[in-house]
Amino acid sequence: MSRRLPRGKWLALLCLVPFALFFTAFQIAPLVWVAVHSLITAEGWGLGNFSKLFASRFYLQAVQHSLEISLYSSVLGLLIALFGSYSLRQIDSRLRDLVMAFANMSSNFAGVPLAFAFIILLGFNGALTLLLKQAGLIEDFNLYSRNGLILLYTYFQIPLGVLLLYPAFDALRQDWQESATLLGANRWQYWRHIALPVLTPALLGTFVILLANALGAYATVYALTTGNFNVLPIRIAALVSGDINLDPNLASALSMLLVGLMALITLTHQWLLRRSYHVAR
Amino acid sequence: MSRANQLYHRSVVWLLLLILLLPLLGTLLYSLATSWSATILPSGLTLKWYGALWSDARFLTAFAQSLLVCAGALLLAVLLILPLLFVVHYHFPRLDGLMNLLILLPFAVPPVVSSVGLLQLYGSGPLAMVGTPWILLGCYFSLSLPFIYRAISNNLQAIHLHDLMDAAQLLGASPLQAALQVILPNLRKGLMVSLFLSFSFLFGEFVFANLLVGTRFETLQVYLNNMRNSSGHFNSALVISYFSFVVLCTWAASRLNKDRT
Numbered sequence: 001m002s003r004r005l006p007r008g009k010w011l012a013l014l015c016l017v018p019f020a021l022f023f024t025a026f027q028i029a030p031l032v033w034v035a036v037h038s039l040i041t042a043e044g045w046g047l048g049n050f051s052k053l054f055a056s057r058f059y060l061q062a063v064q065h066s067l068e069i070s071l072y073s074s075v076l077g078l079l080i081a082l083f084g085s086y087s088l089r090q091i092d093s094r095l096r097d098l099v100m101a102f103a104n105m106s107s108n109f110a111g112v113p114l115a116f117a118f119i120i121l122l123g124f125n126g127a128l129t130l131l132l133k134q135a136g137l138i139e140d141f142n143l144y145s146r147n148g149l150i151l152l153y154t155y156f157q158i159p160l161g162v163l164l165l166y167p168a169f170d171a172l173r174q175d176w177q178e179s180a181t182l183l184g185a186n187r188w189q190y191w192r193h194i195a196l197p198v199l200t201p202a203l204l205g206t207f208v209i210l211l212a213n214a215l216g217a218y219a220t221v222y223a224l225t226t227g228n229f230n231v232l233p234i235r236i237a238a239l240v241s242g243d244i245n246l247d248p249n250l251a252s253a254l255s256m257l258l259v260g261l262m263a264l265i266t267l268t269h270q271w272l273l274r275r276s277y278h279v280a281r
Numbered sequence: 282m283s284r285a286n287q288l289y290h291r292s293v294v295w296l297l298l299l300i301l302l303l304p305l306l307g308t309l310l311y312s313l314a315t316s317w318s319a320t321i322l323p324s325g326l327t328l329k330w331y332g333a334l335w336s337d338a339r340f341l342t343a344f345a346q347s348l349l350v351c352a353g354a355l356l357l358a359v360l361l362i363l364p365l366l367f368v369v370h371y372h373f374p375r376l377d378g379l380m381n382l383l384i385l386l387p388f389a390v391p392p393v394v395s396s397v398g399l400l401q402l403y404g405s406g407p408l409a410m411v412g413t414p415w416i417l418l419g420c421y422f423s424l425s426l427p428f429i430y431r432a433i434s435n436n437l438q439a440i441h442l443h444d445l446m447d448a449a450q451l452l453g454a455s456p457l458q459a460a461l462q463v464i465l466p467n468l469r470k471g472l473m474v475s476l477f478l479s480f481s482f483l484f485g486e487f488v489f490a491n492l493l494v495g496t497r498f499e500t501l502q503v504y505l506n507n508m509r510n511s512s513g514h515f516n517s518a519l520v521i522s523y524f525s526f527v528v529l530c531t532w533a534a535s536r537l538n539k540d541r542t
Contacts, residue, residue, distance in 0.1 A: 008456065012372040015364040022361055023426070026419040027386050030398025037401070080297070087293035095291070099298050105531045106301050111487045112505045113520040117304035120311045120513060127307055127322075159301060216391030219487035223506055233393040240397050241492050248401050255394040262389060 031259075038252035049253035059235060059254065065146065066232040067261075070214035072150045077157025078165075078207050082199075084158070085166040100166070107159040111219030118143060118152050118224070144225050152220060157210050164209060168202030201273055208269040212262050232258050305524065312517035330518040340519070343504035350414050350490075350500060351483045354421030355476055361422065362429050363472075367460055370437045371446065377434070384427040392488040395420070399493060414498045420489045425479035432475035433468055440467050470537055477534035481527045 041048035053059045088096050109117075121128045122143045132138045142148055172195055180190045196203075218233035227234050232254060239251035312330055314323030334340055369376045399420070403410040410416035442464065449459035487502040495503060505519055 009372055012368045015368050019361040019365040022357075022419060022422060023383070026399070027390070027395070027423045029402060030395045031386070031390055033398035033402055034394060080300075083293055084297040087290040087297075090286070090290040091294055095294060099294055099301075101535065102298065102301055104535070105528050106305075108481050108485055108527050108531065109305070109524060111485055112502050113485070113523055114304065116505070116509075116516050116520050117308040120517060121304055121307040127311075128303075155300070155304065158297075162297075212389070216393065218391070218393045219491075219502075222491075223487075223509070226509075233391060236393050236397060237488075237492060240400050248397060251397045255397050259390060259394060262391075266389075 034252040034255045034259075036252075037249050038256040040249050049250050050257075052250065053253055053257065058230070062230045062232050062235045062254075063257070065230055066215055066258075069146065069149050069153055069231065070211050073153030073157050073214050074207055074210040076150070076154040077161045077210055078203065080154070080158050081161025081165050081206070082203070085162050085169060088162070088166060089169045100162075103159040103162045107156075107163060109159075110156045110217075112223040114156060115152070115220050115223035118155075122148070122151070144229070149221060149224070149229065152224065153214050153217065156217075156220065157214065160213060161206055161210060164206040165202060168199055168206075171198050171202070204269055204272055208265055211265055215258065215262060215265075305521075308517045308520050312514060312521045314514060316514075330512075330514045331522070333515060334518045334522060339499070340504060343499045343501045346414070346498060347484060347501040350417050350498075351421065351480055353414075354418045354483060355425060355479060357418055358422045358425045358429055358479070359472070359476070362426065363433070363465075363468075366430065366433050366437060367464065370434070370442055380430065384430045387423050387427055392420070392424075392486075393492070396489060396492040399489075411493055412495070412497045414494065416493050417489060417498075417500075420493070421483050421486065424486065424489075425483060428479045428482070429472075429475045432471050432478075436468050436471035440464075474534050474537050477530050477537070481530040481534075484527060484530070485523075 038049055039045055039047070088099060118126075120126055122141060123129065124143075126143070129138075129141050132141070143152070176194055177190055180194055185193070216233060218237060221229055221231055221234060222237070227238060236251050236254045236258065239245065239247050239254065310323060313326050313328070315325035315327045315329075316323065365380075369380060399416065400411055402408070403416055410419075445463055445467070446456070446459050449463045450456065454462065485502060486500075487506065490500045490503050491506065494500075496507065499507070501523060505516070505523070508516055508519065
């Protein structure tokens with residue numbers, strides 16, 4: 001059948017070859033390598049790497065930290081983005097354009113520079129830490145702890161959340177709120193029975209992206225703690241680029257765990273979407 | 282809407298802006314301060330940290346190397362992705378579905394995972410690229426793929442590709458001529474916008490740069506991380522300089538985007 005392709009189509013197919021080569025070399029091959037080598041142990045093929053992971057309290061702690069930080073920062077980021085984008089919808093366009101433009105820019109303010117900015121502001125001698133201490137609002141604040149990281153992650157989730165959620169409010173028509181009020185619904189009932197159900201698919205979708213974003217984040221936590229805080233990406237990198245304890249196969253197993261977690265989240269999202277009847281629109 | 286409501290929404294938005302601005306404002310103030318320790322406000326203002334930064338040879342090298350890698354990667358991306366887009370949309374529209382799945386990979390697979398495979402595959406042997414900027418070109422090409430593919434794909438759907446190609450060929454152009462001289466100019470703006478956006482994203486890339494290359498070809502982000510033990514004021518000047526540059530790129534992209542409509 002392919003023999004019947006005209007000459008033009010063959011030439012066209014030829015144009016795809018360079019792209020396919022590069023994409024395979026830099027995107028697919030590394031992933032395949034990781035998938036294969038996660039199953040190779042010193043004794044040959046097997047699940048040895050994975051059983052080593054699940055028997056180690058150290059690696060399980062990394063998984064637990066990763067999940068906790070991602071979950072809390074995504075929920076907080078999503079809530080702030082929800083209130084923020086709803087209010088953005090209700091105000092005049094000049095301030096709105098300014099904030100949206102700024103959200104766009106600060107979505108690129110992540111990783112190493114963000115960690116540095118937070119150290120200056122909220123480190124042990126940070127200006128904000130001192131201010132809050134003098135005001136007597138906090139006893140002490142440790143940016144390099146789990147809670148500090150949740151705060152930092154939440155910060156970089158907010159602009160992304162706003163950018164993703166803001167368009168979803170198109171689905172909410174202004175007159176629905178008026179009709180609901182006329183029919184005697186209070187604000188809470190309007191949100192509970194109308195606004196939130198309509199926004200659910202967008203909220204879920206945004207939540208999944210935020211979660212994946214936080215799970216895979218490496219630069220911020222690395223720059224903040226020089227790799228001393230135990231999360232999955234840090235453990236993976238340490239096993240392939242540290243000075244001691246190099247074990248690429250174990251790193252592959254951890255990587256597959258991370259990718260598996262992301263896949264699980266995405267599949268759950270798809271399943272929840274299918275259950276919500278609004279998707280039929 | 283009632284005034285109390287307006288007041289509430291405006292305060293929420295200002296609060297949001299304040300939260301987003303605070304780390305940047307703090308860093309900006311710190312980069313302009315003569316010294317600032319154990320007090321709430323700095324003791325004096327100066328530009329000397331910027332002077333020190335912009336006369337530091339290592340910083341200028343890292344900046345130039347970052348520019349070089351990002352520009353090179355985007356050039357490679359354009360050379361590889363434009364023919365792909367054209368061929369997919371003109372000859373094999375069914376492949377678009379597959380491509381929409383493939384372009385999710387750079388998002389779905391964290392760079393730290395790709396690095397594990399890349400380090401082993403290209404660490405030694407015939408394709409030894411680890412430690413050289415060449416490997417970054419390939420990695421950054423695949424990071425920019427989703428941005429460029431989506432933007433140009435939307436653009437191609439809007440311009441009636443087949444009609445334009447047919448018209449050009451009826452007037453005597455060869456398919457290649459038609460693609461380069463008729464279709465390409467129509468994609469220029471979308472291409473520029475997606476290039477600016479990818480550029481500001483790639484310019485801040487740290488994971489690949491640090492794990493695969495490190496100090497052997499220092500980019501700006503790696504330099505920034507390696508300077509962690511120098512003066513905080515110096516680092517702040519570095520962060521502000523970096524972010525101003527990114528803002529400039531994003532601003533250029535949004536200007537171009539506005540002109541379009």
